[in-house]
Amino acid sequence: MADIENMDSIRLLVDDFYSRVREDVLLSPVFAEFIVDWQPHLLKMYAFWNTILFGVPDYKGNPFAHHAKLTVTTRHFYRWLELFGETVDLHFEGHKAEEAKKRAEIMANMFQNRMSQLKDKNHVLL
């Protein structure tokens, strides 16, 4: 089995992952609330992973800002990571495949930490 090597690998990973997300009972309603046309989201995600894994400065954005507004719990993040890991393992094997899973986990943890900080702050303000 090959590793994640280039943009073709990234497209395969992203397309397959989000087609699973769209069929997932827990995750699909969260995405459906914000994404009507999937093509722009997929293009953004190709650029994101190209930047994360190959250092190509394709993605310019602030991922956390797009997640702070979501109504999600630890279960959603757990499921997201589970599906992502399964998709990576189904198609790829190697250093980049491991790195993709690791980076996703780091980002998911970072999103969750910042979300709970925001919640605590709002609580104090109330």
Ligand code: HEM
């Ligand atoms: C509970 C898990 C997650 C859910 C439900 C979720 C959901 C979403 C949704 C609905 C959007 C579109 C937001 C919009 O267009 O306004 C989005 C964008 C995005 N997500 Fe996630 N996400 C999750 C986890 C992650 C993780 C772990 C990563 C990183 C590995 C990630 C990376 C991104 C990026 C890069 C964007 C594009 C942001 C932009 O427009 O610049 N997401 N996500």
